[in-house]
Amino acid sequence: GAVVSQHPSWVICKSGTSVKIECRSLDFQATTMFWYRQFPKQSLMLMATSNEGSKATYEQGVEKDKFLINHASLTLSTLTVTSAHPEDSSFYICSADGLATDTDTQYFGPGTRLTVL
Amino acid sequence: GENVEQHPSTLSVQEGDSAVIKCTYSDSASNYFPWYKQELGKRPQLIIDIRSNVGEKKDQRIAVTLNKTAKHFSLHITETQPEDSAVYFCAASIGGSNYKLTFGKGTLLTVNP
Numbered sequence: 001g002a003v004v005s006q007h008p009s010w011v012i013c014k015s016g017t018s019v020k021i022e023c024r025s026l027d028f029q030a031t032t033m034f035w036y037r038q039f040p041k042q043s044l045m046l047m048a049t050s051n052e053g054s055k056a057t058y059e060q061g062v063e064k065d066k067f068l069i070n071h072a073s074l075t076l077s078t079l080t081v082t083s084a085h086p087e088d089s090s091f092y093i094c095s096a097d098g099l100a101t102d103t104d105t106q107y108f109g110p111g112t113r114l115t116v117l
Numbered sequence: 118g119e120n121v122e123q124h125p126s127t128l129s130v131q132e133g134d135s136a137v138i139k140c141t142y143s144d145s146a147s148n149y150f151p152w153y154k155q156e157l158g159k160r161p162q163l164i165i166d167i168r169s170n171v172g173e174k175k176d177q178r179i180a181v182t183l184n185k186t187a188k189h190f191s192l193h194i195t196e197t198q199p200e201d202s203a204v205y206f207c208a209a210s211i212g213g214s215n216y217k218l219t220f221g222k223g224t225l226l227t228v229n230p
Contacts, residue, residue: 034217043206043222044161093160104149104168104210106218108160 003027004096006109013084014117020080021112023094029074030096034106035067038091050077084116119144121209123221131229136197138224140207141189147209150190151218152181155204164205165192197228 003026013019023033032051036044048069050056056069066088068080077096081088091113095106120143130136142150148169153161167174167181167190174181178197183190194201204225208218 043220046217046219049217091158104216105151105163105166107163108153110160111158113158 002105002107004030004094004107004109006094006112008112009110010113010115012115012117015085016083018080018082019084019114020078021092021094021114023077023079023096023109025075025096025107028096030077031074032097033071033077034095035069035077035079036093036095038093038111040091044093047079081114084114086116089114089116119147119209119211119219121207121219121221123207123224125224126222127225127227129227129229130197132197132199134197136192136194136201136226136228138192138205138207138226139189140191140209140221141187142209142219143188144209144211145185145188146211149210149216150181150183151208151210152179152192153206153208153220155206155223157203161206194226197226199228199230202226202228 005024007022035047038044046059047062048056048058050069050071052071052074058064071077091111093111095108097106123140151166154164155161165179165181167183178195180193204223206223207221210216210218
């Protein structure tokens with residue numbers, strides 16, 4: 001139980017385009033989803049916290065107009081990287097916790113590797 | 118906000134030896150401390166967690182200890198195996214749904230056969 005999926009697993013795009021990443025909780029309802037960014041050989045850096053039906057809460061230094069987060073249902077959150085540039089290239093990982101899981105525990109998706117040319 | 122320090126950044130052990138990774142946290146309100154294992158290019162996997170109402174928790178070869186007074190917690194892996202090689206992250210949270218995890222910088226554990 002408590003499986004989280006992400007799509008796509010990797011994406012290559014041209015500079016200036018937008019990319020949407022989906023995060024789904026497959027067997028539980030996720031009241032809260034978290035979006036992280038991870039650079040090579042570094043830790044997970046929280047970008048934003050997303051609650052179903054409300055606006056995301058962004059961490060300091062994360063541009064909310066560049067990283068659009070939508071949590072439209074209890075099983076789906078999306079992250080859209082708008083007008084992507086090479087410096088946005090990174091590994092993006094979502095996590096979820098929710099109603100039927102052990103409260104506190106976050107379950108991670110497999111990540112999406114974004115490469116911006 | 119919360120700050121989590123993790124040491125060492127790299128750790129190399131011989132197969133069968135024990136490995137210990139230590140973390141300290143700054144926010145005394147934190148009460149949930151998970152440990153994640155991440156293999157290269159893969160998702161972090163929860164391997165064990167502890168809450169502040171207990172001082173130690175064990176699961177087969179893995180154990181975690183917590184010292185609330187000193188605000189530090191440690192991961193202990195006994196009888197290490199090559200498949201234990203990965204990056205390990207500690208984290209801290211004030212717990213409950215909605216509450217974010219603050220991660221340490223990670224420890225690259227290498228178990229040499």
